[in-house]
Amino acid sequence: MVLEMKVPSPGESITEVEIATWLVKDGDYVKKDQAIAEVDSDKATLELPAEASGVITLKAQEGDSVAVGQVVCLIDTDAPAPAETAAPAAKAETPAPAPAPVAAPTPAPKVEAPAPASYATGTPSPAAKKILEEKQIPASQVSGTGKGGRITKEDALKAQPARHSMGTPTSGKRGEKRAKLSMLRRKVAERLVAAKNETAMLTTFNEVDMSAIYEIRNEYKDAFKERHNVSLGFMSFFTLAVVRALKLFPDVNSMIDDKEKITYEYCDISIAVSGPKGLMVPVIRNAENLSFRGVEAEVKRLAIRAREGQITVDEMTGGTFTITNGGVFGSMLSTPIINPPQSAILGMHNVVDRAIVRNGQIVVAPVMYIALSYDHRLIDGRESVGFLVEVKKALENPVELLMNNDLKNALEL
Numbered sequence: 001m002v003l004e005m006k007v008p009s010p011g012e013s014i015t016e017v018e019i020a021t022w023l024v025k026d027g028d029y030v031k032k033d034q035a036i037a038e039v040d041s042d043k044a045t046l047e048l049p050a051e052a053s054g055v056i057t058l059k060a061q062e063g064d065s066v067a068v069g070q071v072v073c074l075i076d077t078d079a080p081a082p083a084e085t086a087a088p089a090a091k092a093e094t095p096a097p098a099p100a101p102v103a104a105p106t107p108a109p110k111v112e113a114p115a116p117a118s119y120a121t122g123t124p125s126p127a128a129k130k131i132l133e134e135k136q137i138p139a140s141q142v143s144g145t146g147k148g149g150r151i152t153k154e155d156a157l158k159a160q161p162a163r164h165s166m167g168t169p170t171s172g173k174r175g176e177k178r179a180k181l182s183m184l185r186r187k188v189a190e191r192l193v194a195a196k197n198e199t200a201m202l203t204t205f206n207e208v209d210m211s212a213i214y215e216i217r218n219e220y221k222d223a224f225k226e227r228h229n230v231s232l233g234f235m236s237f238f239t240l241a242v243v244r245a246l247k248l249f250p251d252v253n254s255m256i257d258d259k260e261k262i263t264y265e266y267c268d269i270s271i272a273v274s275g276p277k278g279l280m281v282p283v284i285r286n287a288e289n290l291s292f293r294g295v296e297a298e299v300k301r302l303a304i305r306a307r308e309g310q311i312t313v314d315e316m317t318g319g320t321f322t323i324t325n326g327g328v329f330g331s332m333l334s335t336p337i338i339n340p341p342q343s344a345i346l347g348m349h350n351v352v353d354r355a356i357v358r359n360g361q362i363v364v365a366p367v368m369y370i371a372l373s374y375d376h377r378l379i380d381g382r383e384s385v386g387f388l389v390e391v392k393k394a395l396e397n398p399v400e401l402l403m404n405n406d407l408k409n410a411l412e413l
Helices: 126-135 153-158 183-198 211-228 234-248 292-307 381-396
Strands: 002-006 016-022 035-040 045-049 054-058 065-067 071-076 201-209 254-257 260-263 269-271 273-275 278-280 321-325 344-348 351-358 361-375
Touching: 035 071, 126 153, 201 381, 211 292, 211 361, 211 381, 234 269, 234 292, 234 321, 234 344, 234 381, 269 292, 273 292, 344 381, 361 381
Parallel strands: 269 321, 321 344
Antiparallel strands: 002 071, 016 035, 016 065, 035 045, 054 071, 201 361, 254 260, 273 278, 344 361, 351 361
């Protein structure tokens, strides 16, 4: 029996996928549930498991775009499994081969001497000279095919200028490679360009004195990890500060749908995570109901799944607000691009010791610049600036505004 394997649907809105990598070869014997291919959708990379055991025949090539429901391979379930390799049989004695007959010596080919150079060798005709000057190609780089080695008009038309940038070309390697963009990367590119072209995006900035958060982490991070088996990072503070600010400024937690505004009563926070196939944006569902431990545990779970290529489409769909942390790569300041159809995104950056004024005194403190990009069609300056100020307040005074003045209870210690 020959089984036709069809592309399963990764999600409701996905109609086609791309064969990223075949993990088996044509004619291989595969076992049921064995991963035979990696397929890219416009949202994630998924593994395609074999539906039965047998010999596989591939019906699509790597890089092909295939529709959901299309046959991509056949599995012959009647084919026997390959037997284990037997011990090599003893070599039979074979007679020594008869000596090959000696061939008669072949006379060396007659090499004609090159035509002697003349005054015409390497000299362009008037038409050829004009073409070479327009192309900015020296005559010394063109071989003439005319009488006596003269450079003809045809030689000049066929001549190609050397590919180099400024200055004289060197003898170093100047190779280049071309690779097809994955479906995921192409979709990300489309969405980013659409976000720039279809929204009235604006960015506002502020700075945060991270001293209070540093003090809490330095004092309680060991006890927190020992109790909850997860690190106490910055993301829980930022997520809960964002949730608080979204409640104060609900327009930031809204989206435009044609001529209507949708305002969400829950906070599904998307977090940007770098994965093997590029940027992934899994979602922390109902972050308003999570504690510090809950946020950190969910961030860890989603980050591991994204980096191991196990993240699903459902886990990256439906966020209402995004947080991205370029600081892990050393970014000092940036203008993050909105993740459509959301209306705003918060950018975190690296923490650097800077001189600031505190209580009238110049002190050195760990400072992070933060940026809020927002859709000005929906969010006005009052809401955007006010939102970012409330995030700053909560991060600089977390015990009062995020922990209800009960630090140990908030950290569940």
